[in-house]
């Protein structure tokens with residue numbers, strides 16, 4: 001991936017995290033509750049309200065299927081003996097109708113159950129993602145969308161497919177029981193064939209599970225690449241790399257096709273093996289039954305019934321479909337579990353003590369995997385002061401900004417506001433005290449007013465909009481502040497103003513990460529003055545030397561460490577410091 005694309009992606013993730021935190025702040029739901037890990041069995045249990053109906057319909061259908069050969073046998077024997085076959089024929093017809101009715105009930109209930117389960121899984125995943133802004137970055141957006149859409153749909157079949165698997169096992173087992181009842185020798189011949197069928201199914205289940213897991217992972221991978229490419233579509237068009245990007249997005253296509261073919265190969269192989277194992281079981285039963293009829297120990301009707309039970313029990317048809325559904329569902333549940341089991345950002349219970357909004361970083365280290373993003377960062381911004389955070393691209397400024405508002409937690413060290421470590425603070429206290437505005441804010445909410453001040457009274461939203469120069473823009477819209485957010489056309493600068501209005505409401509600390517970079521200098525200066533007049537503490541990530549010069553303190557970052565802190569005028573004598581602003 002190019003450096004530009006990597007930055008683009010990193011920004012998208014930051015925006016997603018910012019949006020997640022916004023939503024987390026809007027919703028007062030408590031985070032951090034430990035929940036059980038998601039497993040196939042757990043998804044089955046979540047569907048338990050609807051499973052009895054599916055199970056009852058399947059069971060009744062299976063029993064009807066099992067009874068049918070006996071009813072037919074009775075009819076044949078009655079006809080052969082010149083008796084009245086009307087009752088067994090009527091019973092057989094009733095059993096056929098029962099089977100149809102059970103199928104209808106089962107498929108309707110299974111559809112409702114699957115739809116409910118998919119909705120529940122999707123809601124759970126979205127809630128967890130939004131509740132874990134500090135962990136969201138480990139997933140690619142497209143991959144997440146694939147898990148939430150196709151993945152949840154596959155996983156949602158867990159309940160019906162588990163019940164279906166149990167129900168599908170009933171005819172072979174029931175056949176075995178009936179054959180024992182007819183004659184144990186029939187059952188022994190059948191059991192040999194059934195064991196072969198079971199081995200075929202077991203192998204098929206293993207192969208299908210592996211193929212399904214790989215297929216879904218490849219799907220997620222391609223979706224991730226596509227989302228990245230769509231994010232950077234303008235860059236790609238401008239760079240003239242359309243062909244290369246298209247190839248990159250579709251890189252996984254051969255693998256996807258291969259995993260799809262593997263599923264079909266497994267199915268074909270199972271079919272071929274079944275073509276041997278199934279008839280073997282039937283032939284075995286028929287041979288034994290032939291001897292028994294010849295010896296007068298079995299009637300003609302019972303011979304017919306034995307043959308039907310042997311075929312029913314050894315038939316793989318419906319079993320392969322159910323085994324494949326279970327395998328797909330298990331694979332999807334495993335992928336969803338990675339999202340489901342994200343621990344939500346936990347909040348403390350402490351109230352924020354009174355104070356001016358002083359911010360302290362104490363030996364803060366932040367890592368991403370093996371990589372150290374920030375190391376031993378220590379500085380203090382006195383309450384009401386402005387600190388500029390400067391440094392070359394990639395020096396860790398945005399990471400520091402996110403850590404200051406607790407979108408990330410340090411791996412070691414501590415960030416404190418007015419002496420209180422951020423993780424100890426109650427969610428509402430923390431989120432009303434601090435806010436972050438970024439260069440590309442992720443705006444959330446139904447209307448423009450929601451985006452500017454989630455849950456805030458209109459006069460506060462308007463005051464914030466006026467302070468950041470977004471009021472005129474809002475009043476020009478068809479429904480002003482009530483304009484639905486998706487219908488608000490906005491430039492980069494206007495989006496930044498909306499993001500600033502949203503951040504404005506924090507009452508102690510505002511962190512601005514390049515948040516006025518798309519505004520003209522005069523507008524940016526006015527916003528700066530308005531912010532300064534509020535007396536709130538500001539941490540401003542910037543490449544603007546004039547802004548750094550006006551700050552009370554500059555924190556100069558290099559390679560994730562504090563290179564120096566001090567007034568801009570003093571640092572300016574260092575040519576390397578000046579080089580940070582060279583552009």
Ligand SMILES: Nc1ncnc2c1ncn2[C@@H]1O[C@H](COP(=O)(O)OP(=O)(O)OP(=O)(O)O)[C@@H](O)[C@H]1O
Nearest residue numbers: 010137368371373392393394395396397398399400
């Ligand atoms: N989740 C992550 N995993 C791995 N590396 C990361 C992650 N997040 C950030 N980085 C890397 O950490 C470094 C610091 O990133 P950061 O965004 O904080 O830099 P920055 O100083 O704000 O850069 P810029 O001015 O270009 O926005 C970069 O090299 C970035 O690629």
